[in-house]
Amino acid sequence: MNLKEYCGIVGIYNKSEAANYVYLGLHALQHRGQEAAGIVSTDGIQFYEHKGCGLVNDVFNKNSISSLRGNVAIGHNRYSTFGDDSIANIQPLFAHFDMGQIAIAHNGNIINANRIKKKLVDDGAIFNSNSDTEVIIHLIARSQKTTFFDRLTDAVKVLKGAFSLIIMRENEIYAIRDPWGFRPLSMGKLDDATVFASETCAFDLIGAEFIRDISPGEIVVAGNEGVKHYSNVFDATNEKKCVFEYIYFSRPDSYLWGKNIYSIRKRMGEVLAEESFVEADIVIPTPDSGVPAALGFSKKSGIPFDFGLIRNHYVGRTFIEPTQTIRHFGVRLKLNPSKDVLKDKRVVVVDDSIVRGTTSKRIVKMLKSAGAKEVHLRISSPPVISPCFYGMDTPTKRELIASSHSTEEIRKYTTADSLEYLSIEGLKKVVGETGYCFACFDGNYPVEFDRE
Ligand code: SF4
Structure with a gap:
């Protein structure tokens, strides 16, 4: 098999030395991306980041991990399905905006990203990377809504295609799956901490307990007020999980969508x-x-x-x-x-x-x-x-x-x-029979694509 995996994402909320756990989670998800890796953590005030090209072991060492302070962290293993291999494209992407700081890790491919980006650039936006993920940050930052959650939902409703996202702010983590649910994203628990990861094999390595998959179109927020779930954000959901996860991509020891x-x-x-x-x-x-x-x-x-x-x-x-x-x-x-x-x-x-x-x-x-x-x-x-x-x-x-x-x-x-x-x-x-994308076998694409 010569196909490339997508990416692996991990996040943990409310665990001391959070970056250590994310680092281990990225190790477990190494098969989903070997070109680059990154972690962004926060102590509630400042964001700390470390990224680089190569395998997780090449990118991080004891010093870089200990520089990633705080009880909240997210990480990403990259395989470039969109954008090029430059450092600016390595995730999690991290930015300052009028509501503070934001870091985002994305697994998938937003098929209308070029169209959205063109409009944003015409309106004066300046992009730092050519990753499809950066459009999400711009959409959030430019939304006229007054709360972060409303801005986030404003942004993700515009997106078409595949996006499992872990988004970090100073005191919370958001886990989101697109309304088709192309990519996996699971939620687990480690003592009082909430953990999110592309595959359950990441939970096994850090000793976390698998709770459930995030549903297509669902947003889960882990923050000061506990864990909250929102499942009515998108107008409709139409479950189209990628069947290739079962055939090749996911690790055989993972549990995905209720099956091993x-x-x-x-x-x-x-x-x-x-x-x-x-x-x-x-x-x-x-x-x-x-x-x-x-x-x-x-x-x-x-x-x-x-x-x-x-x-x-x-x-x-x-x-x-x-x-x-x-x-x-x-x-x-x-x-x-x-x-x-x-x-x-x-x-x-x-x-x-x-x-x-x-x-x-x-x-x-x-x-x-x-x-x-x-x-x-x-x-x-x-x-x-x-x-x-x-x-x-x-x-x-x-x-x-x-x-x-x-x-x-x-x-x-x-x-x-x-x-x-x-x-x-x-x-x-x-x-x-149903609930899956079989497009690479039958050519029936569940979401219309444009390659502008
Ligand atoms: S099943 Fe669908 S999402 Fe999965 S690889 Fe094939 S076309 Fe892509």
Whole structure:
């Protein structure tokens, strides 16, 4: 899988050394963004920030964490779905305005950000970054309403697309999910503190108890008056959770929208085996994301599970980004076939998705060179035919191999002996018929996009 994650966000209210907990939370959410990380904290008077490019461990050290004072903090792991990689775009974004200070961490992609920004610039606004998130700060600052909450609701009602937000002021934190609920955002409790995070695996690491998901269109405020919930801010909600969170993005140990990711992926593998059984000697995953689905496939088909590809965990993910040439090289850097496991075997290899097809082709070639007699490719999601405009960094439609090639053409390209995908019906059987965005599989975009 070569798709990029969105971002990971964390916030904690009312905990001494809050930045330490946010730092640990960002560690747990590292898989959602590896390009940059940042934390902003407050002691109720002043805001403190530290940001940088790279992994959480590269960005923070003991000194930088201890400089982030106060009982309230929010943090962000960045993968740039919008804007460029400059320091100004690293979140949380932090600004002064007439009501004090504000910091904001955003997961998602606001699809009408360019249109809003153009209008704001025409009206005299000066932007510090080219991140879509900065428009939210401007909208709040320019609202004519008299309370912060009214200004905030004024601002978020204008936005279209995906936004799970954690916003910090001097004495409170706001957690918000867009009315479609594309991105996850959960709430937890740690002693007297309230915690918010993109995924529940962040709660596990810091010892917090998961309370519930923030609902689509809901605003939760943790402040001096306790925790308050507002669910009537948007005119309507139309739940369209990103189904790719289940397929690939979220960590398998997270619980998302009432389901455990690992169990869901295993079930996808079971349904895939029901739909596309093939006689074979072993089932292997493409590590790590294909592991639960391969286990499910093995369980349902009765074909023994094994590890035929060994992953090198120490390859920096950012290293393999820039060009096709390096990406190809990267497959070999990342995965090595286990010849003893594969020799003379009929192999089912399970992956979570095919994007461009180049990685699958390399994997099939690698397995055959290692002695596999047959290679049967099984994909635990339907063909990706349309790009995502809600925060996932897919290639263009032209680059998505399934947008212009049939399954048989892709099979030929990858040189696999057979290729089958999980059907959309099969996917819906696992996750549910409604309440999800399936746009990258069926092209039905739940929110109209403009790319002005
Ligand atoms: S288009 Fe695909 S990746 Fe994007 S939000 Fe919808 S399901 Fe998720």
